Amino acid sequence: MDPFLLTVWVVRLLFLALLYLFLFRIARALVGDLRAAAREPGAELGRLVVVASPGGEPEEGTSLALDAIATIGRDVNNAIVVEDQFVSAEHAILTFRGRAWYVEDLGSTNGTFVNGAPVTEVMPLGYGDVVQVGQVRLRLERPRPARSRR
Amino acid sequence: MTAAAPGLPAILGPIRPRPRWRETRLLVIVAGAVVAGSVSLALTSQVADPGESHGLSLANPVHVAVYLGLLAIAHTVLILSGRRMDEVLLPTAGMLGGISLLLMERLPQTQVVQSVGPWRLGLGDVQLAWLILSFGLATGLAVTVRSDSWLRLYKYTWAAAGVALLLATFIFGDDINGQRLSLTIGPISGQPAELLKVILVVFLAGYLSENRSLLVEESTRLGPIALPPLPFLAPMAAMWAIALGIVVMQRDLGAALLFFTVFLFLLYIATGRVGYVVVGVLLFLVGAYLMYRIVPTVQTRVDIWVDPFKDASGSGYQIVQSLFAFGRGGLVGTGLGAGLPTVDGNLPIPAVHTDFPLAALGEELGLVGVTAILGLFLVLIERGLRIAASAADEFRSLLAAGLALVIGTQAFIIAAGNLKLIPLTGITLPFISYGGSSLLVNGIIIGFLLALSDRGVEPPPPPKPRGRIARLTGRVSRLETPAAGRARIAPGPARRPDAER
Numbered sequence: 140m141d142p143f144l145l146t147v148w149v150v151r152l153l154f155l156a157l158l159y160l161f162l163f164r165i166a167r168a169l170v171g172d173l174r175a176a177a178r179e180p181g182a183e184l185g186r187l188v189v190v191a192s193p194g195g196e197p198e199e200g201t202s203l204a205l206d207a208i209a210t211i212g213r214d215v216n217n218a219i220v221v222e223d224q225f226v227s228a229e230h231a232i233l234t235f236r237g238r239a240w241y242v243e244d245l246g247s248t249n250g251t252f253v254n255g256a257p258v259t260e261v262m263p264l265g266y267g268d269v270v271q272v273g274q275v276r277l278r279l280e281r282p283r284p285a286r287s288r289r
Numbered sequence: 290m291t292a293a294a295p296g297l298p299a300i301l302g303p304i305r306p307r308p309r310w311r312e313t314r315l316l317v318i319v320a321g322a323v324v325a326g327s328v329s330l331a332l333t334s335q336v337a338d339p340g341e342s343h344g345l346s347l348a349n350p351v352h353v354a355v356y357l358g359l360l361a362i363a364h365t366v367l368i369l370s371g372r373r374m375d376e377v378l379l380p381t382a383g384m385l386g387g388i389s390l391l392l393m394e395r396l397p398q399t400q401v402v403q404s405v406g407p408w409r410l411g412l413g414d415v416q417l418a419w420l421i422l423s424f425g426l427a428t429g430l431a432v433t434v435r436s437d438s439w440l441r442l443y444k445y446t447w448a449a450a451g452v453a454l455l456l457a458t459f460i461f462g463d464d465i466n467g468q469r470l471s472l473t474i475g476p477i478s479g480q481p482a483e484l485l486k487v488i489l490v491v492f493l494a495g496y497l498s499e500n501r502s503l504l505v506e507e508s509t510r511l512g513p514i515a516l517p518p519l520p521f522l523a524p525m526a527a528m529w530a531i532a533l534g535i536v537v538m539q540r541d542l543g544a545a546l547l548f549f550t551v552f553l554f555l556l557y558i559a560t561g562r563v564g565y566v567v568v569g570v571l572l573f574l575v576g577a578y579l580m581y582r583i584v585p586t587v588q589t590r591v592d593i594w595v596d597p598f599k600d601a602s603g604s605g606y607q608i609v610q611s612l613f614a615f616g617r618g619g620l621v622g623t624g625l626g627a628g629l630p631t632v633d634g635n636l637p638i639p640a641v642h643t644d645f646p647l648a649a650l651g652e653e654l655g656l657v658g659v660t661a662i663l664g665l666f667l668v669l670i671e672r673g674l675r676i677a678a679s680a681a682d683e684f685r686s687l688l689a690a691g692l693a694l695v696i697g698t699q700a701f702i703i704a705a706g707n708l709k710l711i712p713l714t715g716i717t718l719p720f721i722s723y724g725g726s727s728l729l730v731n732g733i734i735i736g737f738l739l740a741l742s743d744r745g746v747e748p749p750p751p752p753k754p755r756g757r758i759a760r761l762t763g764r765v766s767r768l769e770t771p772a773a774g775r776a777r778i779a780p781g782p783a784r785r786p787d788a789e790r
Binding site: 143144146147148150151152153154155157158159160161162164165168169172237238239265266267281 | 311318321329332333335336381621622625654657658662665668671680683
């Protein structure tokens with residue numbers, strides 16, 4: 140075979156090979172990212188940031204990681220214990236179902252409010268919404284990222 | 290070097306460069322591939338029989354060098370900005386742009402000739418100029434955009450501007466091939482539909498993130514499908530009407546299909562309701578049938594798609610030639626520059642640089658090359674959705690997903706059209722097709738995605754309270770003193786201390 144023609148084909152295939160090398164490097168980087176996200180211990184589903192809490196428990200400004208089911212109330216057995224005289228022992232429950240958060244009032248004396256509107260049945264809750272129990276206001280936020288990307 | 294560089298204007302603040310090694314490594318591969326491609330092009334022109342005119346033009350080494358320099362500058366600027374941004378987007382877009390430059394250098398330069406002052410610019414020159422502007426825009430937006438409130442707060446203003454652009458094109462646009470798409474204002478002419486894509490995504494992201502909880506509620510039932518309250522179906526009806534309007538008024542099937550598809554994607558991402566998608570697809574089918582009966586252009590396109598060989602030298606000519614090109618390419622293609630750019634001095638596919646770049650690349654790079662190019666688009670979509678998944682709030686999430694899906698959907702529509710998988714609609718292949726408006730808008734999209742991928746930006750604003758009660762408690766709790774507030778805070782029935790314990 141003509142050596143020049145051979146060179147031409149080598150260069151042509153080199154171009155295609157470099158395209159695939161590029162894709163391969165990206166694929167490796169992406170898989171690495173996904174693995175790192177999956178390895179993250181105790182992957183949380185959301186966070187509650189305490190916006191207002193006159194009673195001081197939980198403290199204003201703290202942010203609490205949430206599991207799929209998070210109960211709120213004055214009783215110590217709740218996932219989030221709220222020290223406030225207007226809050227019932229078992230006040231409300233936040234659940235993560237499928238891909239969204241929902242809030243439900245557990246028959247509390249003073250009710251639960253989402254952005255000021257009373258919760259009468261199971262209600263979807265978006266990130267950024269503010270839940271109010273008693274005088275305590277809690278804002279639902281997205282889970283913290285697994286790890287800051289470089 | 291973490292200290293402020295002396296002599297820089299104060300507004301820039303201290304410069305804290307942050308290395309981006311992954312991006313550097315990927316860009317090295319991009320540079321290698323582009324250089325290999327241009328060498329391959331140069332060697333091919335040596336092989337070509339000198340007696341036969343292939344209409345082949347050599348890759349200008351200066352253009353390749355300028356393009357690689359451009360990527361290096363963009364990379365350096367991103368490093369100097371010190372933001373933690375995605376490191377895969379720029380190299381991927383750079384690779385697509387490089388392939389585009391090689392293709393435009395290789396096609397007959399007389400396809401597009403523009404005179405600027407004393408210079409006559411051919412296809413390759415003009416495309417390089419647009420690529421420079423596009424990457425410049427992307428880098429500029431990536432470095433400067435730190436807050437999204439100017440998009441978030443003025444969504445209706447943006448929507449109004451978009452509709453105004455569309456109407457202006459209806460009225461003042463220039464007719465090209467029976468389509469009224471481009472608008473000329475003074476010396477500048479462009480295709481507003483391209484910019485409309487970004488405006489649409491901004492508006493939808495704002496609208497859907499604000500009304501998400503209302504859209505999720507179900508109160509209407511249509512047989513087995515649960516639907517949200519009827520008033521909230523109105524945006525879907527409006528979107529459908531706008532898409533049909535674009536088809537009727539502008540004969541622009543591609544844009545209409547793109548807008549409606551992206552709308553359905555975003556609606557599904559925001560609500561997670563299959564019912565919306567079902568209704569949307571039904572609406573699409575009804576609309577498509579109506580258009581097929583009413584608009585002759587649609588009818589021709591569908592007829593060509595059903596059997597392009599019926600009129601292979603007439604209406605079906607381009608698509609038949611495109612299929613032949615893919616067939617000639619085979620597995621690894623004929624090699625860059627070794628395809629059939631001209632037959633008897635004419636291009637077999639007249640619109641090869643705008644609507645059929647994938648056919649040309651399919652011939653010269655083969656199945657292997659086309660698969661790699663589609664893979665690059667897949668990477669762009671994956672990055673966009675990943676940025677969306679880790680965004681700080683609903684608006685940013687929808688914005689990132691929408692922008693990435695605009696690029697992905699567009700690539701799918703034109704690639705499938707070239708391959709006769711769906712009826713052909715004239716739309717550009719992002720970053721590869723020739724065209725200023727398209728390249729600039731793609732640059733804007735990449736710039737926004739880069740800016741959105743930085744988690745260190747301004748936090749999103751607090752949500753607006755809904756309804757009267759919320760406004761009341763909001764005001765009271767701001768003013769309250771601990772003693773007075775306790776009595777007045779109760780939004781509903783009078784509160785009493787809970788006595789269960």
